[in-house]
Amino acid sequence: MSIPTLQEALKLDKDGIQELKNTLKEKIQASDLNAYIGTLEDSDTNLLPIAIKDNINVKGWEITCGSEILKGYIAPYNATVIENLKRSSFAPFGRTNMDEFAMGSTTASSCYGKTLNPKNKDKVPGGSSGGSAAAVAGGIALAALGSDTGGSIRQPASFCGCVGLKPTYGRVSRYGLVAYSSSLDQIGPITQNVTDCALLFDAIAGYDKMDSTSAKIEPPNTFRALNSELKLRIAILPELLKDADSNIQNAYQKTIDLLSKNGHTIIEKQMLDTSYIIAAYYVICTAEASSNLARFDGVRYGRRAKNLSNLKELYLKTRSEGFGDEVKRRILLGSFVLSSGYYDAYYIKAQKVRTLIARQYNTILQDCDVILSPVAPSVAFSFDACKTPLQMYLEDIYTIGVNLAGLPAISLPVDSDGGLPIGMQFIGKAFDEQTLLDVALHLENTLK
Numbered sequence: 100m101s102i103p104t105l106q107e108a109l110k111l112d113k114d115g116i117q118e119l120k121n122t123l124k125e126k127i128q129a130s131d132l133n134a135y136i137g138t139l140e141d142s143d144t145n146l147l148p149i150a151i152k153d154n155i156n157v158k159g160w161e162i163t164c165g166s167e168i169l170k171g172y173i174a175p176y177n178a179t180v181i182e183n184l185k186r187s188s189f190a191p192f193g194r195t196n197m198d199e200f201a202m203g204s205t206t207a208s209s210c211y212g213k214t215l216n217p218k219n220k221d222k223v224p225g226g227s228s229g230g231s232a233a234a235v236a237g238g239i240a241l242a243a244l245g246s247d248t249g250g251s252i253r254q255p256a257s258f259c260g261c262v263g264l265k266p267t268y269g270r271v272s273r274y275g276l277v278a279y280s281s282s283l284d285q286i287g288p289i290t291q292n293v294t295d296c297a298l299l300f301d302a303i304a305g306y307d308k309m310d311s312t313s314a315k316i317e318p319p320n321t322f323r324a325l326n327s328e329l330k331l332r333i334a335i336l337p338e339l340l341k342d343a344d345s346n347i348q349n350a351y352q353k354t355i356d357l358l359s360k361n362g363h364t365i366i367e368k369q370m371l372d373t374s375y376i377i378a379a380y381y382v383i384c385t386a387e388a389s390s391n392l393a394r395f396d397g398v399r400y401g402r403r404a405k406n407l408s409n410l411k412e413l414y415l416k417t418r419s420e421g422f423g424d425e426v427k428r429r430i431l432l433g434s435f436v437l438s439s440g441y442y443d444a445y446y447i448k449a450q451k452v453r454t455l456i457a458r459q460y461n462t463i464l465q466d467c468d469v470i471l472s473p474v475a476p477s478v479a480f481s482f483d484a485c486k487t488p489l490q491m492y493l494e495d496i497y498t499i500g501v502n503l504a505g506l507p508a509i510s511l512p513v514d515s516d517g518g519l520p521i522g523m524q525f526i527g528k529a530f531d532e533q534t535l536l537d538v539a540l541h542l543e544n545t546l547k
């Protein structure tokens with residue numbers, strides 16, 4: 100049931116929300132997806148339950164980012180998105196599983212074990228917000244919040260068959276989101292449909308003085324303004340398709356044909372070689388991660404190693420025991436690209452490439468309203484696909500450019516292959532989430 104329909108029904112049924120939460124808890128208990136790592140709930144029983152990724156602070160809850168190192172850390176305050184949810188008749192309910200510190204595309208690197216894809220349990224649910232997407236697609240969450248640094252909302256939404264929105268950088272406060280890569284991170288909704296997505300986006304968005312990168316502009320009301328009748332100029336990027344499997348290529352073409360048939364203008368565009376996008380992203384995000392994760396040293400947050408003889412050992416043991424392999428790899432890589440001898444060659448160079456990438460998107464968007472692109476080069480893959488770290492990074496080609504450019508993008512299911520969903524994304528102009536939601540609603544209605 101969509102959130103507005105449910106809200107209407109609940110007006111007539113005072114105990115409805117508590118019953119809903121009880122039913123959810125029973126279903127979660129019976130589920131083998133491992134989408135949740137806890138089912139704490141808000142004490143206010145009049146608010147609709149929203150599942151929360153384990154890197155968003157909820158006062159009094161243990162928040163761990165799927166990492167051993169943060170076990171035992173109790174959030175002393177609410178993230179701004181949690182305060183905002185509560186002002187809009189929603190409340191946090193349950194923590195969802197994720198790749199450790201949001202680094203990954205499978206949710207398999209969590210210290211709580213992997214989450215399964217509800218469409219096929221041998222397949223990954225995507226990541227890093229795989230717990231949120233699996234919960235929504237698996238019918239054990241009404242809707243959820245995730246975070247997207249390089250695709251972590253859109254890609255799991257695509258793999259599990261739900262809707263995911265990565266808002267414009269600065270649109271949603273990052274206050275209380277555990278930082279992975281501060282210049283790329285954004286919190287956003289993962290929902291069953293586009294209408295719910297608009298509702299939840301409106302609830303969490305808006306200026307926040309507690310986040311210095313928050314944009315001082317009017318909060319949106321996209322839900323009320325939803326209009327699926329617009330005729331748009333839609334850019335397509337056929338050249339990028341060479342990196343995608345044939346089922347993704349077919350779904351892309353089918354979507355283009357459908358949009359064209361419905362009266363939208365399709366315009367072919369080109370983008371920079373995608374290998375530069377991957378390289379720039381992985382230099383910048385690891386650099387920022389190495390700096391952000393320096394605070395987890397056993398002194399202030401979470402777990403501290405035992406049997407220590409001096410301070411150096413405290414740092415060394417706590418971090419060696421507490422972080423998983425991928426996090427360590429990225430801290431090492433990030434420290435390397437920031438080191439004095441290599442700073443100009445890697446970090447500064449990547450920042451320059453980032454500017455070029457942002458400029459490219461903006462040039463295309465001067466001429467078009469939105470860009471249509473695949474979300475991932477394949478459908479959900481098997482847990483035993485044994486991808487190397489580099490192969491895993493290459494999976495992100497369609498999503499990370501959007502974060503480098505700070506733009507908004509929405510992913511929605513358009514097709515499937517062998518029972519596995521295929522998502523497409525619309526990328527929009529900065530702060531124009533409205534057009535994204537409008538065109539996504541249009542496509543969703545057309546595909547019904």
Ligand code: GLN
Nearest residue numbers: 201202203248249250251
């Ligand atoms: N897969 C990407 C990474 O590992 C994106 C992760 C994210 O958006 N948090 O960095």
